[in-house]
Amino acid sequence: MNCSGYERQMSDYLDGQLSKATEDELRFHLNGCPRCRLRMQDMESAMRAVKSLPAVSPRPMFDQQLGNLLTREVARELYASSWLKRVSAVFSELGELSRQRPVQMVFATSLILTITVIGGFAFVAGPTERSDASEGPAMAFALPTPIEPELAPPDPISPFPLERELAPHMATGPATNTEQATNPPTPAATSLPYTTNRMTGDRPGILTVRTMEPMTHGIRFVSAGTGMRLDPSLFDEAFGRDLVAGGDPDQPALEDLLQTVGTAELRDSQRAAGTTGTPGAPDAPASPGPTAPLKRVRISF
Amino acid sequence: MADNTSINAVQVTDIESGVLDELTLSDELLFVRVQRDDIRAFEVIVGRYRTRLYNCIYRMVHNTECAEDLVQETFLRVYRNRHNYKAISNLSTWIYTIALNLARSELRKRKRRQFFSLNASPHENSTRESIDLPDTSAGPGDHLEQNELGRAIQHAIDQLPDKYKSVIVLRDIEELSYEQIGEILRCPTGTVKSRVNRGRLRLQEMLRQWQVEIL
Numbered sequence: 001m002n003c004s005g006y007e008r009q010m011s012d013y014l015d016g017q018l019s020k021a022t023e024d025e026l027r028f029h030l031n032g033c034p035r036c037r038l039r040m041q042d043m044e045s046a047m048r049a050v051k052s053l054p055a056v057s058p059r060p061m062f063d064q065q066l067g068n069l070l071t072r073e074v075a076r077e078l079y080a081s082s083w084l085k086r087v088s089a090v091f092s093e094l095g096e097l098s099r100q101r102p103v104q105m106v107f108a109t110s111l112i113l114t115i116t117v118i119g120g121f122a123f124v125a126g127p128t129e130r131s132d133a134s135e136g137p138a139m140a141f142a143l144p145t146p147i148e149p150e151l152a153p154p155d156p157i158s159p160f161p162l163e164r165e166l167a168p169h170m171a172t173g174p175a176t177n178t179e180q181a182t183n184p185p186t187p188a189a190t191s192l193p194y195t196t197n198r199m200t201g202d203r204p205g206i207l208t209v210r211t212m213e214p215m216t217h218g219i220r221f222v223s224a225g226t227g228m229r230l231d232p233s234l235f236d237e238a239f240g241r242d243l244v245a246g247g248d249p250d251q252p253a254l255e256d257l258l259q260t261v262g263t264a265e266l267r268d269s270q271r272a273a274g275t276t277g278t279p280g281a282p283d284a285p286a287s288p289g290p291t292a293p294l295k296r297v298r299i300s301f
Numbered sequence: 302m303a304d305n306t307s308i309n310a311v312q313v314t315d316i317e318s319g320v321l322d323e324l325t326l327s328d329e330l331l332f333v334r335v336q337r338d339d340i341r342a343f344e345v346i347v348g349r350y351r352t353r354l355y356n357c358i359y360r361m362v363h364n365t366e367c368a369e370d371l372v373q374e375t376f377l378r379v380y381r382n383r384h385n386y387k388a389i390s391n392l393s394t395w396i397y398t399i400a401l402n403l404a405r406s407e408l409r410k411r412k413r414r415q416f417f418s419l420n421a422s423p424h425e426n427s428t429r430e431s432i433d434l435p436d437t438s439a440g441p442g443d444h445l446e447q448n449e450l451g452r453a454i455q456h457a458i459d460q461l462p463d464k465y466k467s468v469i470v471l472r473d474i475e476e477l478s479y480e481q482i483g484e485i486l487r488c489p490t491g492t493v494k495s496r497v498n499r500g501r502l503r504l505q506e507m508l509r510q511w512q513v514e515i516l
Contacts, residue, residue: 007498008495010498011479011497011498011501012494042501042509045505046500046505049504049505050454050469050474050504051474053455053474054451055352056355056359056360057356058351058369058372059365062355062369062372062373063351065369065373066351069376070343070376070377070380073377073380073381074340
């Protein structure tokens with residue numbers, strides 16, 4: 001046996017696992033081979049070094065953390081198993097029912113499949129019909145679409161009726177070019193009576209809502225109807241912001257913001273007059289203008 | 302091994318009826334209870350292995366928080382996969398296999414992080430570490446070794462390649478048999494012995510370079 005063969009026996013020798021004869025043979029080799037003797041000493045030294053390391057224990061909070069993890073794991077398994085049991089129970093009941101009444105089960109299954117297929121076709125064909133209907137003149141003023149998350153206003157701070165409360169009310173009103181249509185809200189929706197001012201013919205989708213007391217409160221409401229896209233540039237920096245000023249004693253007047261709103265409305269009315277070319281359009285009385293007595297303004301969609 | 306793992310029907314009945322004391326049961330018999338969703342039995346298993354596993358993993362990863370996390374993860378995996386355990390092998394071998402896999406995975410992640418680190422080239426760092434004396438100041442996540450010798454030895458273990466580190470820790474710290482280490486690392490016993498020898502030689506070489514005397 002050469003040196004590498006004896007080297008393989010060294011770990012067993014150090015662990016005392018060699019037979020007497022093999023151990024004697026290894027010792028005999030070590031006496032005559034200084035290289036192997038040195039390696040044996042190194043191995044023994046390293047082994048003793050590692051064994052001399054003290055035992056370490058986890059910190060006291062370890063058990064608490066592990067207990068929490070295990071409790072969570074047990075709860076998770078319980079929940080998962082109960083859910084699986086419920087599902088398997090439903091399927092087993094269905095299987096039992098199908099064994100007892102196969103004809104009825106086949107009939108019920110085919111009926112459900114038929115309804116599903118017909119419903120699927122109707123769903124696919126649905127949007128086309130709706131888009132056709134939205135182009136009719138009766139939809140001059142449409143309900144606002146659901147608020148997109150990025151366009152959603154911040155948490156409402158105003159006590160006034162917001163778009164969620166105003167929308168049904170606007171949808172039920174007549175879609176005409178009248179300047180003012182008074183629609184008092186239900187007391188449950190808001191305690192503040194207000195009037196709506198619609199410009200549906202020339203500027204569909206833009207609505208000014210004002211209170212009965214124009215000197216104290218005002219709400220400018222812009223609705224995005226079906227098929228309409230709001231133009232953010234119309235409102236500049238006031239777009240999507242809550243503007244609170246004036247009448248609220250807790251809030252100082254922000255004249256520049258009010259001016260911004262007024263400018264936007266003025267420009268809007270000018271644009272509507274220019275595009276439609278109808279000077280008799282009800283823009284002038286409907287638009288509050290920059291000097292309108294808006295005390296509290298909210299632009300929301 | 303066969304004596305530990307052979308579970309006859311009488312023993313299982315006794316386990317279910319609680320006749321046998323859980324503290325005197327072997328790991329494998331106790332784990333039968335765990336497989337029957339006995340959380341109390343699993344707590345006994347945890348009590349038996351927590352310090353051994355922590356000691357082993359800490360010596361490999363040399364970080365207190367990381368070692369605790371890995372031990373907790375090991376126990377979670379043992380419990381989660383309790384139904385996959387077959388009584389054809391030692392429970393300790395199975396648990397150590399899970400723990401060692403986690404520890405080696407953590408070491409591999411560290412190597413990757415070190416490799417992609419923009420702060421310094423790892424090659425330069427490793428060369429310096431292999432020559433210089435180890436830093437004797439323990440880090441915030443480290444256990445305080447009793448003396449400088451202990452820190453030097455732990456530092457030498459840290460410098461070992463993973464394949465040698467695993468066998469050295471399992472053999473000289475956990476004192477597992479070569480056969481068990483072979484099962485855990487899925488390699489032949491001869492390979493384990495060879496790695497133990499080479500690992501010890503490398504370790505001693507580093508300690509000699511650092512002029513650390515082992516009495």
